[in-house]
Amino acid sequence: MKVLVTVKRVIDYNVKVRVKSDNSGVDLSNVKMAMNPFCEIAVEEAIRLKEAGIATEVVVVSLGVKACQEQLRTALALGADRAILVETEQELESLNVAKLLAKIIEEEQPGMVILGKQAIDTDNNQTGQMLAALTGMAQGTFASKIEVQGDKALVTREVDGGLQTIELSMPIIATTDLRLNEPRYASLPNIMKAKRKPLVVKTPEELGVSIKEHTKLIAVTPPPERKGGIKVANVAELVEKLKNEAKVI
Amino acid sequence: MSILVIAEHDNESLKSATLNTVTAALAIGADVSVLVAGSQCQSVAEAVAKISGVTTVLVADNAAYEHQLAENMLPLIVELAAGKTHLLAPATTSGKNIMPGVAALLDVAQISEIIRVESVDVFERPIYAGNAIAKVQSLDAVKVLTVRTTAFDEAAQEGSASIEVVASVCDAGKSRFVSEQVAESERPELTSAKIIISGGRGMGNGENFKILEAVADKLGAAVGASRAAVDAGFVSNDMQVGQTGKIVAPDLYIAVGISGAIQHLAGMKDSKVIVAINKDEEAPIFSIADYGLVADLFEAVPELTELL
Ligand SMILES: Cc1cc2nc3c(=O)[nH]c(=O)nc-3n(C[C@H](O)[C@H](O)[C@H](O)COP(=O)(O)OP(=O)(O)OC[C@H]3O[C@@H](n4cnc5c(N)ncnc54)[C@H](O)[C@@H]3O)c2cc1C
Ligand SMILES: Nc1ncnc2c1ncn2[C@@H]1O[C@H](COP(=O)(O)O)[C@@H](O)[C@H]1O
Secondary structure, eight states, rough: EEEEEEEOEETTTEEEEEBBBTSSBBBBBTOOOOEEEHHHHHHHHHHHHHTTTTOSSEEEEEEEEEEEEHHHHHHHTTTTSEEEEEEESSSOHHHHHHHHHHHHHHHHHHSEEESSSOOOOTOOHHHHHHHHHHHHOOEEEEEEEEEETTTTTEEEEOOOOOEEEEEESSSEEEETTTTTTOOOOOOOOHHHTTSSOEEEEEEETTOEEEEEEOEEEEEEOOOOOOOOEEEESSHHHHHHHHHTSSSOO | OOOOEEBBBBBSSTTTTHHHHHHHHHHSSSOOEEEEEESSSSHHHHHHHTTTTEEEEEEEEEEGGGTOOOHHHHHHHHHHHOSSSSEEEEESSSHHHHHHHHHHHHTOEEEEEEEOOOSSSSSEEEEETTTTEEEEEESSSSSSEEEGGGSOOOOOOOOOOOOEEEEOOOSSSSSEEEEEEOOOOOOOGGGGOEEEEEEEEEEEETTHHHHHHHHHHHTTTTEEEEEHHHHTTHHHHHHSTTSBBBBOOSEEEEOOOOOOHHHHHHHHHHHEEEEEEESSSTGGGGOOOSSSEEEEEHHHHHHHHHHH
16 A cells, blocks of 8 residues: 655744734744654654555655755655655645645555644644545544554544544545654664655646635734733732632632 | 534534634624534534524434534535535534535635634634734635634524524445544533643643642633643543644633643633743743742642642
């Protein structure tokens, strides 16, 4: 079985973003970029499926600017076999990403596609579900466990009430949650080896998808500031403040 | 405007997230219908009929909808979307599971987790873990939205909508519910609790959460956790508060042994009053806490229980 994994290039999760003064967006100049943490979990899961003899090939895909190659090389160093970059300078909304990925799925015919549940920049949490709808594949979102059993997959999902297990007919789309696995680090020899692994570049035009604008960003503003409060000396003072000042207990 | 809200329920009772979502819908326009898709969910339909401002309740009652599997829900919602201008669901794991697929089949975008309705096509939503607020205009004919429930009040329940039966049944046959592990608790649900006490890595282990439960019992509070506490196996995943867990905004949030990473703050910084108990006076959580107590939690929390 071939497994397709998506990796998105996003701002590093440790960086605190700043809104640009003209309110046109957030300032991404000179900030550290990285693979979306949920995509790291997706890559790890695919590699484990390969190590377990369930997956035969792991293909990683990223969509966006040329620099996304860095994140693809990271995925190759972690153990993916080959990479595809769909290169464009245009802003890609989730629906556009899903449409482009649907074309790649048509070409590659994977048995499983693993995406992150959410990109930590847009916080959209949409692409995997959209892709499932467009391809007609069954979806296991927010997965904390994926077990392949012949032509079925058992997916355990992190839901508001706890955990839910569903059985899906293969091929499937899965999106990763935090508890699916703990991603490994790439070793230096593997980083070197990754440089020689195949990486092909395609364009939206080649895939026959025209990028349509569905939303317009009007403004980006900082959230209301929360001003820090006071330090209390002890528990008694805390209780007194909560009762008499804040009046919340 | 013709708006359809997807109700959140467990076939027996209506989840309050639906009430917040109806409020968001009413901020867009007055013609609001609500879909109740489930199995033997008549009592839910009756509860929805009482939500003020709802004109029609559409009930799709069939075994195929018992667990609201996306593969079965999508064709149903797409069918009911005909003539609608807006489709809304709460940004719960259920709403997030279903709505993007609906949007894709309608060839429109989804605008996730809206926190404000500016007009029929302009909405605000947090991005970058709440470190920025985006004002977004939809250019699509149909707007598919998920709603951050903490940003909208609950709708009143003094209405009397008509109930209509939806006959169509969609069973895609691609997915099957197997089992669920639902955390049973006598305490209020995290997302609707008025008071929450959360523990982080500083709690040390799951057993130690008992000292938070003692406070929760006195205050009628819910108990939450940081990602680190869930990852370490102290408590179950449904207790995680944050960017990628639950978003909460209670009247009082007490963070215990939590450092205050941006991903955690993203889930609780809209709480009315924030208390932090941490032994590290430099912990970032103190920068947003109304009342900070620098102390060892194993001494401070039991003392708090006693004084309440
Ligand atoms: C993609 C992604 C998504 C994430 N999503 C979330 C999310 O949704 N929610 C979330 O919470 N995190 C999330 N995180 C993790 C986040 O970055 C932090 O790692 C996490 O919040 C830290 O949890 P913590 O504060 O419990 O642990 P720590 O940062 O280790 O802090 C523990 C604190 O406990 C204090 N302490 C220790 N012992 C005591 C004691 N005896 N008495 C008093 N204080 C004590 C310490 O001083 C310290 O401040 C996410 C991270 C990533 C990369
Ligand atoms: N431009 C992109 N390139 C690669 N993967 C993407 C891209 N956009 C979204 N994805 C995938 O879809 C997941 C969910 O993204 P989103 O729906 O935008 O929150 C991400 O974790 C990625 O795995």
